[in-house]
Amino acid sequence: MRKMSRLNKTIIIGTTILLPQLAYSAGFQLNAQSNAGLGRAFAGDAVIADNASSMARNPATMALFKEAALSAGFISITSMVEVKDAVYTRDLYSQGALVDSSSQSANYDDAGDNAIAPNIHFIMPINDKFAWGINAYSNFGTKTEYSEDYIAGEYGGMSEVKSYNLGLSGSYRMSEHFSIGAGLDIIASTGKLKRSLQPTDTNLLTVDAKGWGLGFNLGAVYELDDNNRFGLSYRYSPEMETEGDVDYAGYLGESGPIDDTVVIPLPSMAEFSGFHHLENSNIALHYSIQWIGWSVFENLDAETSGTLNRYEWQDGWHYAIGATYYLNSAWTLRAGYLYDTSAQDKLTSISVPDSNRQFFSTGFTYQLTPNSDLDFGFTYVLGEDVSVVESKPMIPIDIASGTYLATNLTATSHANAMMVGLQYNRTF
Secondary structure: OOOOOOOOOOOOHHHHOOOOOOOOOOOOOOOOOOHHHHOOOOOOOOOOOOOHHHHHOOHHHHHHOOOOEEEEEEEEEEEEEEEEEEEEEEEEEEOOEEEEEEEEEOOEOOOOOEEEEEEEEEEEEOOOOEEEEEEEEEEEEEEEEOOOOOOOOOOOOEEEEEEEEEEEEEEEEOOOOEEEEEEEEEEEEEEEEEEEEOOOOEEEEEEEEEEEEEEEEEEEEEEEEOOEEEEEEEEEOOEEEEEEEEEEOOOOOOOOOEEEEEEEEOOOEEEEEEEEEOOOOOEEEEEEEEEEOHHHOOEEEEOOOEEEEEOOOOOEEEEEEEEEEEOOOOEEEEEEEEEEOOOOOOOOOOOOOOOOEEEEEEEEEEEEEOOEEEEEEEEEEEOOOEEEEEEEEEEEEEOOOOEEEEEEEEEEEEEEEEEEEEEEEEEO
8 A cells, every 4th residue: 555655644433332331432533453653643534545445434435446455453452540539428318417537538540441442444445446344443441440448339339341343344445535434333332330339348339241233434535636535424323222231239129249231322433534745755744633422321221221321422533643654665653643532521539530631652564574564653642630529429338227327428539541453454
């Protein structure tokens, strides 16, 4: 593909959210399908098409390939979550009267974790009009876990989620300048969640669920000339039904885990990208604007257990700009910056340390042979301090005697992340 032109190169993000409290940050969109994209803060990813991973952002980019192309790699994600200035308050009531009250610090140094997100993509041109492709990658793989004796266990606890996507796409070149594409996505997710009341380790919520859904994506590429082109893509995300064991203290039916179905609406996305190779220069500039429909998340509901949580998110936006420098025939250098707006609005949580974020990225491609190369990408994600106020007004201790506990947490959360990836690319 690089020999074809000097103009070198989420699916369903919502599957990163099996539950609203799951993971490093629920509104955090992980673009783990391209290491070249990782090195430029994903700027221009819906149109650059410098390797087969471009099909995951815009299926129409497959029309830019003249040879079969394979890309395979992984991205390592390290999340760093801190809770500071945290005050945890417990009020014990009996027959409506306050009988005991206490407050203590609930600071926590690091609730983040490490995860690996693999990816593989293959594009096969049929002729100068048609191409098809297939890919598989993990949208998200992370874990947020507070210690078992963390005093605010009803707000922290453990959250783990993994998601996988299998995509099949096709593209059609309508003219010298215009191409279109479409694809089908099969998404599978697994997730675990635990919330408990300390120091008695009383279970409040435990979920172990799995599910899958179908989505689709559409895309278009307009090539103004050999040095300038634009891409537009849309990805429809389904409402997923995840099934598994749910043990919810707020459900007044049978005690203990029950088979339940948790319905999760996933956000759709739209992206516009541009790529411009400066004339008589070794430099290319590229950019992207992406909309993510996080506002579909109002409540998390289970068919039997009822409403498990409220979150009331807002739509998010990504604004990315980057540059590529073609140093010589062996080395391509890149860098980028992305600004990501928070999915959270008025409701915040220490288990979902979501905020506006800045992505600082750099990377390179090294040409191994005339038909193969290696991509390296690095991104540091810098979050912001977020004020958190959470409360549970009535946790039943003894229903018969009318004894219940009201707890409250005020804190400041901060979440950063670091992503490092390698990817092998080859044309045939």
